[in-house]
Amino acid sequence: MSNTDNQGGVWEVFIQSKPGLPHKHAGSVHATDKEMALQNARDMYTRRQEGTCLWVVPLEAIVSSMPDDNDSFFDPSDDKIYRHPTHYVMPDGAKHI
Amino acid sequence: MTTNEALINYCLRLGDSSLILGQRMSEWCSNGPILEEDIAMTNIALDLIGQSRTMLTYAGKLEGKGRTEDDFAYKREEREFYNTLLSERPNGHFGDTVARNFLHSAFFYHLFQALKNSKDEMIAAHAAKSIKEVTYHLRHSSEWLVRLGDGTEESHNKVQESLNDMWEFTGDLFEMNEVDELLIKEGIAVDLTEIKKEWDKTVNQVIERATLNRPEECYMQTGRLNAIHSEYLGHLIAEMQFLQRAYPEAQW
């Protein structure tokens, strides 16, 4: 084995900080198995009562869009202003709508 | 012996075991096999030292002579410490630490489960809080025992030897004397022969999952109840107490 041996794979860590809230990316840990990843995430990212639920996901399981995709992925929604409530004209005096 | 005296001794047993094991775990800081594990071991050390503070403070309160947690931790000598023999075993290699912590956490786990129902409110509250921490310590050490046991041939052999080495100190965990007798009658303490049964189950289960063998029954060392220790404890407390001993007038 060479001088550089294995530190385990990278697992991305997501924390839910309160019931009802979405899980949010917190960082990553190294681990060789699921249980270790979960425990390491717990020890690393919840030392200050940060969480109510933890997810760990192997890095290779995450598929990311690429910067080159941005134009075709995200710009076409630029002109769909009718998806936003402010696009609509409401009669004066109408409430709770 | 009064109930109060017995209870003070009981608190020292709990507090000292947490303290000494916590001190041992803190020695791993910057020495872990991987960065994440360094942090995990320090977390365990922090939990344990926290546990000891509660129990030593309570001992002082029961005694009523104004002694603080630090008076107990820093101003007693070897023959006044009531920690388990297992807790003072040196860290050795990672497998030794895993084996020691596993056996000790399984003991604390079942002990605190039972002590949650103690008639002494402080002991019950301490157990209820500590059980959360110890549940994690047991999970952590169990998983590592399994990884090492079912890992490579080298790790299997190493950790089997660690288990064998620690085994003779496990009998001491369950010894009882008149302190236990008195406190069991009062509903404060629990019968350690019952704890032993639960401990055996847990230990056997995990050892099997780890593809290891339960060490053969052997002569069990004894000492905790009479504050008799291995030679290792003296060095541990000499180091721990250095500043308080060197500068008795100082406040820190």
Added chain:
Amino acid sequence: MEDSKKLEEFQAKIDAEIKIEPKDWMPEDYKKHLQRQISQHAHSEVIGMQPEGNWISRAPSLRAKVVLLAKIQDEAGHGQYLYSAAETLGKSRDEYIEELQSGKAKYSSIFNYPTLTWADMGAVGWLVDGAAIVNQVSLQRTSYGPYSRAMVRICKEESFHQRQGYEIMATMAKGTPEQKAMAQDALNRFWWPSIMMFGPHDSDSPNTGNAVKWKIKRETNDELRQKFIDKTVQQAEVIGLTIPDPDLKWNEARGHYDFGEMDWDEFWRVVKGNGPCNKQRLNHHKKAHQKGAWVREAAIAYAKKQKAKQLVA
């Protein structure tokens, strides 16, 4: 798109304060600079555990022990966050650790000084963490997303570190004569190395130019050093300790403290590996790493077996 156009767009994003993310195009030099700076920062956190770890077993009270332990543990965590950020630049933690152990990568020289008394735990927390915090607060606004996010998290967690050190100094400074002497001695030994933590003067700092243009660094070495000195002088006065610099005095016109020249021979001597503890620190790291090798191998072997079982099932 040719590189000059990409470079222009890149600079435009930097100027508009848009963070650079791992998958974005970036100049090779930007990436290299980040790899070096972030990993150096990570190594510093990890090596920095040793001088403080030297006193965990001897902490003079249980409270002091848990506080110190929690603080050192945070440092391990910060090292981990930073390695994570550095790994997004296409190099593994193995490689970064290899660079540390081979001496190719550096870490902060401050950790090559020994911690000799309990007061050193005070001095390290107050001065070394104090200096680090000045730098890190500034780095929260760094242009590389993962580095910036790590810094935000680190700054949040570090807030108690400097207080922990200052509290020790304050307690000892008003304690017995021996304690006060220890506190002053610790300040004497750690002052100059602490202000040298900010690195060479801007005029002698080869890495500052691009780093500022690319907003990796938001403030220069000298600016950060001045900030640190300005806020620390008053803190020393409050607890009755004397900063060991006869040239230190308030300069009304500048609105800053003037201070004496640092010993740059010493600085470079320690950087080049001849500080009192350079070899000890690296050897400690290597030894722990080597001793853990069989454990990591076991964990990998176990994971492989589990996967194989899953496939069969």
